[in-house]
Amino acid sequence: MSEALVEVRNLTMHFDIHAGILRRKVGAVRAVDGLSFDIMQGETLGLVGESGCGKSTTGRAILRLYDPTDGSVKIDGVDIASLNTSDLRKARPQMQMIFQDPQASLNPRMNVSEIIAEPLREHTKMDSAARDARVRELMDAVGLNRAFASRYPHEFSGGQRQRIGIARALALNPKFIVCDEPIAALDVSIQAQVVNLLEDLQRELGLTYLFISHDLSMVRHLATRVAVMYLGKIVELAPRDALYSDPHHPYTQALLSAVPVADPEVEATRKQIILEGDVPSPAKPPEGCNFCTRCPKVMDICRKVSPEFREHAPGRFSACHLMDE
Amino acid sequence: MRDTTAPLLDVAGLKTVFHTRSGDVHAVNSISFALEAGELVGVVGESGSGKSVTMMSLMDLLPRSAEIVGGEVLFEGRDVRGMTRAELLQLRGRDVGFVFQDPMTSLNPVFTVGRQITERLRKHMGMTKAEAKVRAAELLGLVGISDPERRLSDYPHQFSGGMRQRVMIAIALACDPKLLIADEPTTALDVTIQAQIIELVRDLRRKLDMGIIWITHDLGVVAGIADRVIVMYAGQIVEQGPVRDLFARPQHPYTRALLETLPKVTGERSERLHTIEGQPPSLGDEPTSCPFAPRCAHAFARCMTENPFRVDVGGGHDVACWWDPETGEMRDV
Numbered sequence: 001m002s003e004a005l006v007e008v009r010n011l012t013m014h015f016d017i018h019a020g021i022l023r024r025k026v027g028a029v030r031a032v033d034g035l036s037f038d039i040m041q042g043e044t045l046g047l048v049g050e051s052g053c054g055k056s057t058t059g060r061a062i063l064r065l066y067d068p069t070d071g072s073v074k075i076d077g078v079d080i081a082s083l084n085t086s087d088l089r090k091a092r093p094q095m096q097m098i099f100q101d102p103q104a105s106l107n108p109r110m111n112v113s114e115i116i117a118e119p120l121r122e123h124t125k126m127d128s129a130a131r132d133a134r135v136r137e138l139m140d141a142v143g144l145n146r147a148f149a150s151r152y153p154h155e156f157s158g159g160q161r162q163r164i165g166i167a168r169a170l171a172l173n174p175k176f177i178v179c180d181e182p183i184a185a186l187d188v189s190i191q192a193q194v195v196n197l198l199e200d201l202q203r204e205l206g207l208t209y210l211f212i213s214h215d216l217s218m219v220r221h222l223a224t225r226v227a228v229m230y231l232g233k234i235v236e237l238a239p240r241d242a243l244y245s246d247p248h249h250p251y252t253q254a255l256l257s258a259v260p261v262a263d264p265e266v267e268a269t270r271k272q273i274i275l276e277g278d279v280p281s282p283a284k285p286p287e288g289c290n291f292c293t294r295c296p297k298v299m300d301i302c303r304k305v306s307p308e309f310r311e312h313a314p315g316r317f318s319a320c321h322l323m324d325e
Numbered sequence: 326m327r328d329t330t331a332p333l334l335d336v337a338g339l340k341t342v343f344h345t346r347s348g349d350v351h352a353v354n355s356i357s358f359a360l361e362a363g364e365l366v367g368v369v370g371e372s373g374s375g376k377s378v379t380m381m382s383l384m385d386l387l388p389r390s391a392e393i394v395g396g397e398v399l400f401e402g403r404d405v406r407g408m409t410r411a412e413l414l415q416l417r418g419r420d421v422g423f424v425f426q427d428p429m430t431s432l433n434p435v436f437t438v439g440r441q442i443t444e445r446l447r448k449h450m451g452m453t454k455a456e457a458k459v460r461a462a463e464l465l466g467l468v469g470i471s472d473p474e475r476r477l478s479d480y481p482h483q484f485s486g487g488m489r490q491r492v493m494i495a496i497a498l499a500c501d502p503k504l505l506i507a508d509e510p511t512t513a514l515d516v517t518i519q520a521q522i523i524e525l526v527r528d529l530r531r532k533l534d535m536g537i538i539w540i541t542h543d544l545g546v547v548a549g550i551a552d553r554v555i556v557m558y559a560g561q562i563v564e565q566g567p568v569r570d571l572f573a574r575p576q577h578p579y580t581r582a583l584l585e586t587l588p589k590v591t592g593e594r595s596e597r598l599h600t601i602e603g604q605p606p607s608l609g610d611e612p613t614s615c616p617f618a619p620r621c622a623h624a625f626a627r628c629m630t631e632n633p634f635r636v637d638v639g640g641g642h643d644v645a646c647w648w649d650p651e652t653g654e655m656r657d658v
Contacts, residue, residue, distance in 0.1 A: 050515035157604055187371035188542065189601035192586045196598055214515065221588035221598060244590065258520035259590045260545030264569045266591075267549035274524055275517045278485045 004038035005076055005176060005208045006062065011035040012070035013054075013061045017283060029283045031057040033232035034071070036309065037317075039176070044202065044209040046223030046240070048216055048255070052279060053229040055212045059178040062210065063095050064088060075176055093123050093172035100181035102161035106153040112139070112164055113149040119171045138167040142197060159190035166197065170205070178210045183218065195222060216259050220244050225315075228252045231290040232282050234309060237317040248318045250297045289321070297322060331402035333503060333536040334360040334383070339396035340611075341375075341382045351611045352378045354560040356396070362503065365530065365537040367551030367568070369544055369583075373605055375560035376540045380506050384417050401503070419449040422497030426509040428489035432481040438465075438492050439477030445499045464495040467532075469525055487518035491525065498533070508540045523550055544587060548572060553641075556580050559606050559616035562635070566642030576644035578621045615646070623648040625655055 013032035016025045031054045039045045049055045061068045064080050073080045075095055083091060099105035106115055113135045120131045139146050142163040153161055162182060169177055179198065183191040199222060201207060213219050219226055220240060227237040228251065236249040247253045254273040261267055275294045280286055286293050292302040301321050309319040341353035352375045360366055370376045381387050383398050383405065398405040400416065408416065417423075425431045433441060442464060443457035452460065458477065465473035468491040481489055490510060497505055507526075511519040527550065530537070541547060547554055548568065555565040556577065564577040575581045585599040603620040606612065615621070618628040625647060635643045636658050649656045 050517065159604075188583060188586055189371060190604075192598040192600040193602075196600060199597075216516070217588040217590045220590055220594060241594075254517060256590060258516040260519075260523070260543065260549050261589070261591060262544040262548050262572070262584060262587055264548045264572050267545075272520055272524075274520055278487060278518070 002041045002043070005041045006039035006210070007074040008038070008062060008071070009036050009073075010071035011058065011061055011068055011073060011081075013057050013066055014069045027283055029281075030232045030285060031282055032061060032068075033285075035234055037227060037234060037237055039208055039210060040224070042202075042206055042208055043224035044211050044222055046219035046226040047210060047212045047229060048214065048219050048226060049229035050214060050255075050279065052231075052282065054232040054282070055229050056180050058229070059097070059180050059210055059212050063097055063178055065097070093119070094174050095176045095178070096169040096172070096174040098162075098165050098169050098177060098179045098182045100184050102158065102165045102185070103153070105165055106161060108153055111150045111152050112144070112156075115153070115164060116167045116171055119168060123172055134171065135167075138170055141170065141201065142167045157190075158186050159193055162186065162194050163197065166194075166201070170201065173205075174207070176208045176210070178212065180212045181214070182211075184213070184215070191218070198222070216256060228255065231279060231285055233290055233319065234317070235291065235319050239315055242316060248312070248316065248323060249291075249320050250295050250322070251291050254294075254296070289319075331399060332359040333362045333364075333401060335397075335399040335402075336383065337397045337399075339379065339382055339398065340394045341378055341387065341391055342394050343378075343391045345390060348609055351608045352391070352560050353382060354608075354611055356560075356562055358555060358562060358565065360504070360536045360538065362536050363530075363534045364552050365539060365550060366553045366555060367547035368538060368540045368555045368557060369542060369547055370557035371542060371605065373608075374557040376557045377508050378560075379557070380508060380538055380540060383506070384421055385413060386417070386423075415449070418445060419500045420503050422500070422502035422505045424490070424493050424497050424505065424507040424510045426512050428486070428493045428513075429481065431493060432489065434481055437478050437480055438484070442477075442496050442499055445496065449500045460499075461495075464499060465492070467498070467529070468492070468495045469521075470495075487514055487521060490514060490518075490522055494522075494525070494529075498529070501533070501535075503535055505535055505537045506540075507537065509542070510539070511546065512541065512543070519546070526550065544583065556583075559612060560608060561612070561616065561632075561645060563617065563646065564642075564644045566638075567640065570640050570642050574642075574650075576638055576642070576650060577617075577646045578623050578648060579617050581650065621648075623653075627655070 011032055012034050014028040014030050017027045017029060018024060019026045035058060047055045060066050062073050068081050071081060078091055080091060116135045116138055117131045120126050120134060136146050144163050183194050186194060202209060211223060223240050225239050226243045227234050230251050236252045247256055254275045257273045273296060277294050280293055288304045289302040289307050292298050299321060307319045307321045309317060311317050312323045337357045339353055339356040343350040343352055356379050368376045382393050439461055442461040446452045446457040446460055461477055462473040465476060470476055470488060470491055484492060511522050539550060551568045554568050554571045556563050558579050564580050575584055582601045586601060588598060601620055606616050612632050614630055615628040615633050618624040627647060633645045633647050635645045636656055637643045647656050
């Protein structure tokens with residue numbers, strides 16, 4: 001296996017809850033609760049889970065768009081979580097982000113070439129001719145027509161806007177890109193175009209992705225390994241094929257069985273695991289295992305002791321008492 | 326009077342146009358379909374394909390900028406477009422139930438859930454306050470909300486997303502509707518919650534005999550729940566048929582491309598996704614040629630000058646396309 005580019009250890013992100021006239025701290029939302037994992041050089045790590053599980057917060061905390069409550073994040077050997085502001089700024093070019101909503105993440109008052117050139121102006125000493133050349137190169141790379149360089153974001157469709165966001169993320173030759181639900185707002189036929197582009201760019205530029213998504217089918221298509229999150233914790237992390245063909249954690253099993261299959265014959269016969277109830281609030285997670293309130297295989301120990309996230313088989317990590325037996 | 330031989334819903338040649346500052350948009354172009362009592366029809370298409378506008382046009386629930394410019398809508402043989410306002414309100418309030426994508430925007434945040442259900446029961450079913458309350462609790466129980474009597478006095482924000490959607494379904498079912506129109510009812514929900522709602526609808530269908538129109542962009546959802554599927558593109562029905570037949574032998578190049586482009590959670594994994602190049606047309610004019618032709622790998626010269634009519638391919642399955650996927654030639658029509 002290749003080397004780890006990103007090493008996340010005990011990453012914790014709690015948001016304090018304040019209440020009352022004095023705005024006293026009354027509790028904390030444990031959005032991300034002690035994650036440890038590696039992202040290998042050149043791989044795509046899929047991070048899946050349902051809304052509110054903390055997957056986006058994880059992506060943002062890794063890039064230090066939030067200051068983590070605890071833990072460390074090493075990207076290419078540098079601990080991002082403890083850098084001071086000026087060193088952090090120097091480290092920014094190598095790590096970038098592609099956002100879900102290209103409408104909200106592109107400045108409507110800037111045209112395409114200004115948007116793509118902005119990181120170049122901020123982080124390099126390029127003159128305007130060099131910047132223009134780089135912008136054209138990036139537009140070609142993501143399949144945007146050069147003739148549209150002076151158009152504004154609203155003149156583009158959702159898929160094309162996402163291409164602008166990708167070109168901007170690539171401007172500074174990053175090594176590592178966090179893709180936060182980059183296709184969730186797009187139609188199916190456009191999703192495939194953007195995913196193919198991301199895969200081509202990865203191959204050509206040797207990029208490493210953290211691909212955050214709730215779309216389990218798409219993650220199966222493009223991830224090398226997959227991490228499944230539930231209520232602020234990773235419950236399972238495994239190579240793609242192993243995870244999809246033989247999920248170990250009961251939550252992964254339920255999640256995969258809930259995905260509708262576009263085939264009436266399969267739908268008519270397949271057995272689904274329908275989970276009861278809702279996800280508990282991350283401000284008040286249950287005692288013991290976070291999944292114990294909905295787990296179909298819950299045991300007594302699960303309500304008392306939180307299972308440890310461990311490697312049970314080579315490359316297969318999970319946090320479940322069933323695996324500890 | 327009620328015509329017992331007529332289908333529950335019969336739509337012919339429906340056309341809806343939006344009048345915008347930058348010109349007209351032809352959102353719905355000559356839609357025709359029928360729905361039998363007890364049948365669940367899945368309507369699939371991408372954003373802008375006109376699937377929601379079509380269904381809102383049926384009950385005249387369009388925004389002011391939209392206008393129905395042609396066609397006929399018959400509900401149990403009665404002409405909906407010719408109804409008076411009072412008749413229309415009665416139809417929408419009692420015979421037809423609606424469930425929308427985002428339950429938070431369709432529920433009134435300042436009234437309790439109980440009040441929002443009982444209001445309809447009292448108005449349309451003539452129930453007393455006490456009767457309505459009993460029935461409302463019964464409905465919440467029916468959609469799988471535990472401790473229904475107590476939860477009647479809760480406000481919408483006190484329910485989770487999945488539970489709110491159950492409340493919406495309870496409200497839609499309040500007056501025993503004959504038709505339920507569900508517009509992307511599970512799109513805003515997580516997969517495990519979506520699975521719960523789908524299970525609930527399957528169960529309700531066994532108990533209640535109503536026609537359901539289920540609008541979605543998710544072919545997987547349709548495969549699991551529908552009796553029949555309508556595929557829309559650019560404001561037209563491009564293909565429709567019984568669910569198994571449509572998935573087993575999709576006819577229209579658009580339907581085929583949609584099915585190919587989807588990555589799968591089980592079975593074979595493709596190394597590269599199929600894409601449909603290009604984008605849907607803007608619909609500034611009513612299409613006079615096949616709207617999919619510019620993106621179609623099989624288009625003939627005729628497709629660029631003439632909009633294909635729907636061709637029957639047997640077994641209640643039809644397609645608006647001249648290309649025959651079995652022979653690869655033009656259909657003999």
